[in-house]
Amino acid sequence: MSGQPNTRLSDLFGLAGWSKGELARLVNRQAAAMGHPQLATDTSRVRRWIDMGEIPRDPVPRVLAALFTERLGRVVTIEDLGLVRRGRVGRRQGDGGLEHQGPDGVPWAPERTAAVLTEFTGMDLMLNRRGLVGAGAALAAGSALSSAMHDWLHTDPALAADAPRTDDPLSVAHADTTGYDRYEAAPIGSQEIEELERSVEVFRAWDASRGGGLQRKAVVGQLNEVGGMLAYRHPDHLQRRLWGVAANLAVLAGWMSHDVGLEPTAQKYFIIAAHAAREGGDRPRAGEALSRAARQMVHLGRPDDALDLMKLAKSGSGDEVLPRTQAMLHTIEAWAQASMGKGQAMRRTLGQAEDLFVSDRGDVPPPSWMQMFDEADLHGMQALAYRTLAEHEPGAAVIAQRHAKQALALRVGGRDRSKIFDHLSLASACFIADDPEQADRYARLALSSMGANSSHRTWDRLREMYRLTGHYAGYPKIKDLRQEIQLALPKANGKKFSV
Numbered sequence: 001m002s003g004q005p006n007t008r009l010s011d012l013f014g015l016a017g018w019s020k021g022e023l024a025r026l027v028n029r030q031a032a033a034m035g036h037p038q039l040a041t042d043t044s045r046v047r048r049w050i051d052m053g054e055i056p057r058d059p060v061p062r063v064l065a066a067l068f069t070e071r072l073g074r075v076v077t078i079e080d081l082g083l084v085r086r087g088r089v090g091r092r093q094g095d096g097g098l099e100h101q102g103p104d105g106v107p108w109a110p111e112r113t114a115a116v117l118t119e120f121t122g123m124d125l126m127l128n129r130r131g132l133v134g135a136g137a138a139l140a141a142g143s144a145l146s147s148a149m150h151d152w153l154h155t156d157p158a159l160a161a162d163a164p165r166t167d168d169p170l171s172v173a174h175a176d177t178t179g180y181d182r183y184e185a186a187p188i189g190s191q192e193i194e195e196l197e198r199s200v201e202v203f204r205a206w207d208a209s210r211g212g213g214l215q216r217k218a219v220v221g222q223l224n225e226v227g228g229m230l231a232y233r234h235p236d237h238l239q240r241r242l243w244g245v246a247a248n249l250a251v252l253a254g255w256m257s258h259d260v261g262l263e264p265t266a267q268k269y270f271i272i273a274a275h276a277a278r279e280g281g282d283r284p285r286a287g288e289a290l291s292r293a294a295r296q297m298v299h300l301g302r303p304d305d306a307l308d309l310m311k312l313a314k315s316g317s318g319d320e321v322l323p324r325t326q327a328m329l330h331t332i333e334a335w336a337q338a339s340m341g342k343g344q345a346m347r348r349t350l351g352q353a354e355d356l357f358v359s360d361r362g363d364v365p366p367p368s369w370m371q372m373f374d375e376a377d378l379h380g381m382q383a384l385a386y387r388t389l390a391e392h393e394p395g396a397a398v399i400a401q402r403h404a405k406q407a408l409a410l411r412v413g414g415r416d417r418s419k420i421f422d423h424l425s426l427a428s429a430c431f432i433a434d435d436p437e438q439a440d441r442y443a444r445l446a447l448s449s450m451g452a453n454s455s456h457r458t459w460d461r462l463r464e465m466y467r468l469t470g471h472y473a474g475y476p477k478i479k480d481l482r483q484e485i486q487l488a489l490p491k492a493n494g495k496k497f498s499v
Contacts, residue, residue, distance in 0.1 A: 004053045008082035009064075013050055016071045020046040023067075030063045039063075055085050065123065075123040075265055077116065084112075113275045117246060118227030120268060121220050121253075128217045139267055142297055142305030145290075146312040149271075153278065153286060153316035187232055193241050196226065200248045201368065208372060209414045212256025213454030219256060223249040243280030247273045248369055251289050258296050261456045267293055284325055287317030288369060291332050298332070299457065303339035310336065324366055327356035328373045331381035338385040341392035350382055376410035379403045380418060383425040390432045400429035417455050420446050424461045431468035439468075440477045447488060459489060 013023070024041045031039035036059050048054040055061075061083040068076040078084055199222060206215050226246045234242060254269030270293040277285035290313035297306035310333045317325070330353035337346040357378055386400035404426035411419050423446035430439035443465060450458055466485050472478040 005051050006049060006053045006082045008080060010050050012068055012072070012076065012081060016068060018071075020050070026067055027060065027063050030067055031059060034059060034063060034066075036063075049083075053082075055083055062119075065119070066126070069123045069126060073127070075120055075127065075268070077119055077123065079116065113272075113279055114227050114230035114246075117230070117250070117272050117276065118224060120272065121224035121227060124220050124253075124265065125217065125224060128220070139264055139297075139300070139302075142294070142302070142308035145271070145293070146308045149274070149290075150312060150316075153274070153283070153312065186229075187234060188229055188238070188242075190238065190241075193238060193245065196222075196245045197241075197248075197368070200245060200252070203249075203252055204372070205414055207252060207256055207259070208418065209416045211417055211453045211455030211458070212259030213456075216253065216256040216260065219249055219253045223253055240280045240282075243276050244282060244285070247277035247280065247282065247285050247289065250276055251292060251369065254289075254292060258292075258299075259455045259457050263296065263300065266296060270296070282367075283316060283318035284321040285367065285369060287313040287321065287329070288325065290316065291329055294336065295332050298336050298339055299460070301339070303336040306336040306339075307333065322364060322366060322370070323356045323360040324373065325370055327353040327360070327378065328370070328381075330356065331378065331385065334385045335381065335388060338389040338392075341389070343389050343393050343396065346385055346389055350385060353378065353382075374410070376407050376412070376415070377418070379407035379410065380422055380425070383407055383422065383429070387425045387429045387432075390429060394432055397429040397432040401426055401433065404429065416449060417453055417458065420449050420453060420455075420458045421461060423449075424458070424465050428465045428468055431465070431472070436472040436475055436478055439472075440481055443469075443481055443485075447484065450488070456490075462489065 016023075018026070021043045024043050024046050027041045027046075028039055031037070031041075039060070041060070045054075045056070049056060056064075061078045061081065064081055064083065065076055065078050068081065203215055203219050203222075223246065226242065226249060230239075230242055230246065233239070250269050250273035254266045254273060257263075257266035257269060270289050273289035273292075274286040277283070277289060290309050294306040294309035294313060297303065297309060310329065314326075314329050314333075317329070330349050334346045334349040334353065337349060357375070380403070383400050383404035386396045386403060390397040390400055404422050407422045408419065408426070411422070423442045427439045427442035427446060430436070430442060446458075446462065450462070462485065466482065466489075469478050469482050469485075473482060
């Protein structure tokens with residue numbers, strides 16, 4: 001007991017709107033449903049948790065996480081509640097290192113990564129089952145994440161060989177808080193890992209084609225299973241590959257969550273992915289995971305946070321990062337700069353991206369997670385950056401059109417969502433360049449494909465383009481286009497789309 005109030009628990013308790021007595025009764029009822037009928041919590045004990053910082057024993061933290069998750073309609077973890085015991089959660093040490101985790105919850109202790117992964121995915125699946133789509137949590141600022149994760153990302157990962165071992169190979173460190181099912185922790189071999197790696201490719205291809213909505217729950221469920229597998233201590237070469245699968249699935253879960261508007265959930269998955277990649281010794285993958293969080297920030301209109309994250313992603317990727325990966329990171333940084341109207345910086349950054357891309361001789365095969373970033377994607381990101389800059393410098397719209405057309409010409413089959421984005425970039429650039437005739441053509445090409453795609457981000461980008469149609473509302477073709485967009489766009493909270 002710290003004697004200090006648990007501010008995290010107190011804040012969430014206030015949001016939930018329970019009385020202390022009501023929460024005590026709910027804890028007893030939920031614990032019984034989870035197989036712990038002996039638990040007897042009362043009002044005074046709840047008061048000690050909140051006001052005195054007392055950390056209850058297992059299973060109470062897991063019970064509370066489940067109750068708050070259901071009540072608030074978003075994933076709430078044990079860390080979110082401030083209920084992780086000292087020894088697993090520490091503070092920055094005087095030498096500048098990071099013993100465990102900072103006050104904002106990241107990074108956590110190495111042995112907690114699999115537990116956090118399993119807990120978070122389990123809560124996410126519970127929300128899916130009950131039809132809740134909570135997105136009420138706030139996104140952590142890019143500067144806060146960068147500050148918390150910098151030292152951790154730049155140190156050597158704690159691989160399986162360095163982690164604590166137990167006499168029982170099925171035991172899990174700190175099993176009192178993880179909530180694992182013991183029978184799930186079993187050894188797997190290289191064949192099973194190969195099958196998991198192939199499943200990642202299937203999920204990745206589906207996401208690129210149809211968007212993240214339809215397969216998100218399947219990816220989260222697979223990631224949850226991998227978390228259970230990581231509870232078993234495999235030989236180092238297998239453990240690294242399993243961490244790689246976890247990182248890839250977590251990035252996909254985050255990207256799919258972002259694609260359907262579950263932004264705080266997406267950010268948490270990107271952070272989990274960075275942890276998993278680092279546990280597997282793959283710093284470039286950790287950097288790429290953080291770059292996804294940066295792209296998310298630009299999409300949400302927070303380019304300054306994106307630049308903070310990109311600085312960490314680039315510096316934390318290590319010396320083994322391939323030129324093509326560096327090129328991809330530069331395009332995201334350029335998009336953030338364009339959002340801030342920094343045209344000179346954006347052009348310089350895109351120039352560096354082009355140089356890096358062409359310098360990649362291909363003698364080292366790219367990792368599986370980079371194979372989606374090809375020449376078409378390079379032009380697509382350049383089109384997006386110049387189209388974004390055109391809001392500040394209209395002359396950039398012509399260059400955006402050129403890159404968007406090159407991207408479309410290079411797109412291969414199965415990249416339907418990217419083609420929608422290319423058409424929307426092209427249509428928006430045409431509107432800014434005072435060419436409504438061509439803008440109408442490309443907007444309709446995008447609109448015709450969007451019904452078969454579950455990506456909410458395409459609708460967000462369509463709304464951005466719709467705003468540009470206002471200047472041409474008197475044109476018969478554009479008037480018809482505006483009406484079609486109004487009919488097609490999902491209604492926000494059941495309300496008519498605002499024109």
